[in-house]
Amino acid sequence: MLDFQAATKIMTEHFATLTPEQFLINLEEYCPELFQESSANLDIEQLRNTEIYQQAEKESKLKIVPKLLAKGLSIQEIAELLELDLETIKEASRIAY
Secondary structure (H helix, E strand, C coil), rough: CCHHHHHHHHHHHHHHHHCCHHHEEEEEHHHCCCCCCHHCCHHHHHHHCCCHHHHHHHHHHHHHHHHHHHHHCCCHHHHHHHCCHHHHHHHHHHHHC
């Protein structure tokens, strides 16, 4: 049976660990070349549209798939909650086990 409260708690705890602002700080620290001259005014919305941010966000979502499966959520429910396609969730579940 789906426990939305448990799923919400897992997702909230996971995504609460890294804010977009923290991601931006880390990005500036480890990739300073992105912040030279023309990139100096990179804001959070622009950051969210970058490929590296989108990939990091997707990988973060995929890391919680095993936890959601362990809580009894179906692959379909996980795909809907994480806003990812079914094939991506299926692949993540195969890797997890």
